[in-house]
Amino acid sequence: MLNLSQYSAGSGLLVSYSFYIAFVGMILFNIVIGGVSTSIRHWAFVIANLLFLFCFTGIGTGHLIALVLTLSVIYAVGKRLISRPRNAVNIFHLVLGVIILFWSTGKIASAMRGSTLSWLFFIGMSYLLVKVWTFLKDVHDGYIKDISLPAFLNYCTFFPTFISGPMHYYGEFVKAFEERASLEMPDIIHQVYRILYGMVKVQVIAVALRPYSLGIIRTSSLGDTSIAGLFLRSFVYSFVLYMDFSGYCDIAIGSSGLLGISVPENFRLPYLARNIRDFWQQWHVTFTRFLTQYIYIPFTRSSIKWFGPIQNVKLSVVAYLITFAFVGFWHGSTLNFLLWGIYHGIGLSLYDMYKRRFPSRAAFKQGEIFAPLRVLSQSAALLLTFSFVSIGWILFVLPVKFFL
Amino acid sequence: MLNRKEIKIIFEIIAGIFFALVVYVASQVIGEPYSIFDYGRF
Numbered sequence: 001m002l003n004l005s006q007y008s009a010g011s012g013l014l015v016s017y018s019f020y021i022a023f024v025g026m027i028l029f030n031i032v033i034g035g036v037s038t039s040i041r042h043w044a045f046v047i048a049n050l051l052f053l054f055c056f057t058g059i060g061t062g063h064l065i066a067l068v069l070t071l072s073v074i075y076a077v078g079k080r081l082i083s084r085p086r087n088a089v090n091i092f093h094l095v096l097g098v099i100i101l102f103w104s105t106g107k108i109a110s111a112m113r114g115s116t117l118s119w120l121f122f123i124g125m126s127y128l129l130v131k132v133w134t135f136l137k138d139v140h141d142g143y144i145k146d147i148s149l150p151a152f153l154n155y156c157t158f159f160p161t162f163i164s165g166p167m168h169y170y171g172e173f174v175k176a177f178e179e180r181a182s183l184e185m186p187d188i189i190h191q192v193y194r195i196l197y198g199m200v201k202v203q204v205i206a207v208a209l210r211p212y213s214l215g216i217i218r219t220s221s222l223g224d225t226s227i228a229g230l231f232l233r234s235f236v237y238s239f240v241l242y243m244d245f246s247g248y249c250d251i252a253i254g255s256s257g258l259l260g261i262s263v264p265e266n267f268r269l270p271y272l273a274r275n276i277r278d279f280w281q282q283w284h285v286t287f288t289r290f291l292t293q294y295i296y297i298p299f300t301r302s303s304i305k306w307f308g309p310i311q312n313v314k315l316s317v318v319a320y321l322i323t324f325a326f327v328g329f330w331h332g333s334t335l336n337f338l339l340w341g342i343y344h345g346i347g348l349s350l351y352d353m354y355k356r357r358f359p360s361r362a363a364f365k366q367g368e369i370f371a372p373l374r375v376l377s378q379s380a381a382l383l384l385t386f387s388f389v390s391i392g393w394i395l396f397v398l399p400v401k402f403f404l
Numbered sequence: 405m406l407n408r409k410e411i412k413i414i415f416e417i418i419a420g421i422f423f424a425l426v427v428y429v430a431s432q433v434i435g436e437p438y439s440i441f442d443y444g445r446f
Contacts, residue, residue, distance in 0.1 A: 186413050193416035196423035204430045 013056035013163055014251045015202060022055065023255065030259050038178055042150030045158070045177075052159035053124075063122050068153065074099070074132055075152045078139045082147065092140040096133060103129050104329070111333040124163045126330050130290050131156050135170045137294055144171055151177070160255040164248040166266035167286040173261075180260040187257070194254030201247025206240050213237035214397040222403050230394060237397060238271065238390040245284070271389075274381040276347045279389055296323045316352050321345040331396070340395035347388055 012019050026048055033044050050068070053059050059067075077095050081088045106120025135152070138144045147170075155173040168176065181187070210216070213236040217225055225233075249266040256263045270283035280288045300319050303310060321342060328341020406414070 186409070189413055189416050189420070193420040193423075196420045196427065199427045200423045203427055203434070207430065207434055 013052065013159065014248060014255065015199070016056065019052075019056050022052065023258075026052070027258055039148065039150055042148070042154045042177070046150055046153045049154065049157040049159045049162070053157065053162060056159075057123055057163060059122050059124075063119075067157070071132075071153055071156050072149065074136070075147065075149050078136060078144075078147050078152070081136070081139045082145060085142075088140050092136055096136055099129065099132060104333075107329070107333040127162065127165055127167060128156060129330075130167055130287065131170070134290060134294055138170060158256075158261075160252045160259070161263060164245065164252060165284070165286055166249055166252065166264050167290065168264065172264065176262045179262075181257060181262045183258070183260055191254040191257035194257065195251050198247040198250030198252075198254065201243040201250065203247075206243040206247065209236055209240045209243070213240045214393060215240075218398060218402070220402070231391060234390045234394045235387075237393045238386070241393065242267075242271065271386050272382060273385050274378055275385055276344070276351050276388060279385055280344075280348070291323050291327065295326060296320070299323070313353060313356060317349040320348045320352065324348065335400045336395050336398060339400070340392055343392050343395055347392075 029044070029048065033041055036044075050064050054061065054064060074095070077091065081091060102120055103125060105117055106125065109115040109117035110121040112118070135144070135155070139147065151174050152170070154177070155168065155170050158168075158173070161167065212233065214230075214233045215237070217230075217233065222230075246267040253263045253265070264286050266285050268282040268285060270279055273279035273282050280291075296319050299322060300315055303315055303319070322345075324341040324345030325338060326341070327344065328338040331337045331340070
């Protein structure tokens with residue numbers, strides 16, 4: 001039997017059999033507490049979330065205590081931002097800056113094995129960063145006016161989506177928790193089907209394809225692999241990652257659904273995208289919307305505010321590069337992840353320039369182009385986008401020393 | 405005659421049972437499933 005335990009990040013949240021035994025208990029518990037107030041339900045979920053994270057992710061008690069304390073402080077900051085909006089801008093930037101500093105320090109330290117600062121980082125932290133960031137910004141901007149500690153703790157620690165998303169915004173989560181999705185028999189069947197569908201993706205298809213993809217050659221070097229072989233492996237890896245990641249999201253969505261909490265979708269057939277911008281709107285959707293709304297747009301607006309009118313193309317290129325350098329670092333603190341992020345930033349910038357140069361594809365839409373030519377053109381665009389993304393995974397998976 | 409909703413439910417039950425069998429057989433061959441987080445830490 002193949003021993004794959006070396007890859008395990010924890011003890012099988014969402015995928016192990018022991019998790020599902022505990023999860024059935026959680027469903028029953030959720031039914032039992034169905035009649036109590038929303039606030040008590042939030043508290044009950046917080047306790048359950050912490051127990052699940054402790055038992056199935058390998059996050060220790062020290063981290064969990066530090067997590068709850070830190071989140072409580074962030075909640076208090078949120079309260080302060082609501083009650084005294086006068087100094088909100090400074091407080092928001094200061095607190096967010098400190099959080100990013102701790103997160104990035106822990107992330108870099110965790111890549112340098114043996115560093116004591118690596119204690120600052122544990123699995124799920126990068127998702128947590130996004131949740132906290134969006135929470136503080138929404139409070140700061142006045143989109144959230146009413147917050148509660150149990151709801152915030154539940155939002156941050158909600159176990160089905162803790163390690164792989166999809167990511168709610170705070171307002172979305174609270175609404176989904178209060179509304180409670182229908183749990184009639186057809187809904188239960190659908191959610192169980194969704195979990196099993198995800199398991200097939202994660203445990204069968206991704207696992208079966210993995211030996212033909214990139215991960216297996218991580219420890220070798222460029223000299224041992226032909227360029228054609230490398231590209232072929234990157235194409236296979238595209239499907240491995242998609243099956244793995246979207247499968248996890250299917251399981252997370254189905255599990256949340258069985259608890260009566262709806263979760264936003266994270267994938268919309270990304271490999272059928274016909275340009276790199278569409279790809280990012282269809283891949284890891286809840287992350288992309290965060291990037292757009294909380295980094296790209298605020299950056300471009302602030303730049304115009306500080307520096308006056310800037311040529312659109314230049315501003316767009318800089319904003320893409322900064323946003324996607326962050327994307328790279330968010331995924332991993334080693335150089336290859338940063339290069340992967342910048343690679344996508346360059347791709348998006350080039351596409352943006354192309355769209356500005358050739359603004360209208362109206363002729364395509366109005367059917368003025370000969371239909372077979374249109375199909376051919378769209379197929380070529382799809383293939384080009386898929387190839388661009390697939391080749392990018394080489395940077396995502398293989399360390400820089402592979403190429404040296 | 406079954407309506408679309410009923411067809412969907414029947415499909416999901418049959419597909420679900422099939423998926424469960426496939427996952428069970430795969431687990432016998434591969435062992436315990438492992439995590440997505442084998443290349444980076446998120």
